[in-house]
Amino acid sequence: MSDPLPRITPAQRRARLGQRHLLAPSARAARVEAVADAVVGLHATDPATVYLSACARLREPGAGEVERALYEDVSLVKLLSMRRTIFAVTTELAPVVGSSTARAIAVRERATLLKHLRERAEEHWDEARLAEVEKAVLAAVAERGEATTAEVAEDVPALRERIVMAPGKPYAARQTVGSRLLRLLASDGHLRRCRPRGSWTSSLYPWALVPPLPDLPVREAKAELARRWLAAYGPATEADLKWWTGWTVTDTRRALADIGAEGVTLAEGPGYVVPGDVPGDDEPVAGDEPWAALLPGLDPTAMGWQARGWYLDPDHVKPLFDGSGNIGPTVWWNGRIVGGWAQRANGEVVWRALTDVGREATAAVAAEAARLSGWLGEVRVTPRFRTPLERELAS
Incomplete structure (x- = not known):
């Protein structure tokens, strides 16, 4: 009879978040690339x-550090990738x-765009015309150095x-064709x-040429990718x-097999960790370093797993998510989502607990709200995907 798989409890999973996701004060990073x-x-x-996700995890939060990585050093790049979502990843990754x-994804996006152009555009489009226009766009961006979609359309x-x-x-x-085509050229790596x-909250950005990514x-x-994700988010299930x-x-199964992922037992059923990552006696446990965090809508920790019951009360889904499954701004205490927050028009950061969190947590969350207000300054942030609790708090 084979030995039973090691069991990892929800409490052990929550204990990992503070350190691995750089949310505990001692784990915060100096540079956004590490985040x-x-x-x-x-x-x-x-x-x-x-910006909000990075600064929640930086020792010295500020938009300037994120802008350095995105636009000066270009050590972070944005790719339309996992789940057809735009992610900012390091140039190494x-x-x-x-x-x-x-x-x-770019291949599918191209096929979809070409189908829409053939069926729904005002003028005739085919593969040859699409290729011709793409070539002209890249030439125009090269000539200008950088340009918005509207400028390229000139x-x-x-x-x-x-x-x-x-x-x-x-x-x-x-x-417009431009709103779709330049996004496609970005997803294609051009x-x-x-x-x-405008400010760092703006979606009006220019485009520039980029060297093609190496083929792997x-x-x-x-x-x-599976190895890196499982090291950061494990233990997790195949479905996650x-x-x-x-x-x-x-x-998914092939990738787990290729990295030699080790099986464990979770509350949801079978799970996996990277080799050698089963918790040992020396691994920190919940409460070793209490931490609070105010994370933005769509934060990678909040959206890291399909099954979220071990860190999110099912009764809190309705106020914290929009109708399309996008999570809004959340308040965390020791690896659990315990409430939500918003910024009002006057700049005040307000929050509400959806459960009794006690005095220690209340003080810690208030300190994080003050920290957030401090680096935001005069900037006002409204999430793109608004949720019931965020709307209520912001009003």
């Missing part, structure tokens, strides 16, 4: 999330993300043509987003990894 690698990528669909997920008028999305539906809309026009063997890239990456079941 991005610790969580295997910062969610970047909402521009503000990158970018080839892994590109070969394991981003390139396959040089390439085809970008101003429109596509009807969801025709015949109440929510039908008309999008363009990168530059410093936005796809299977090796998937294994490396499949959900986070957007891979097929076959690819």
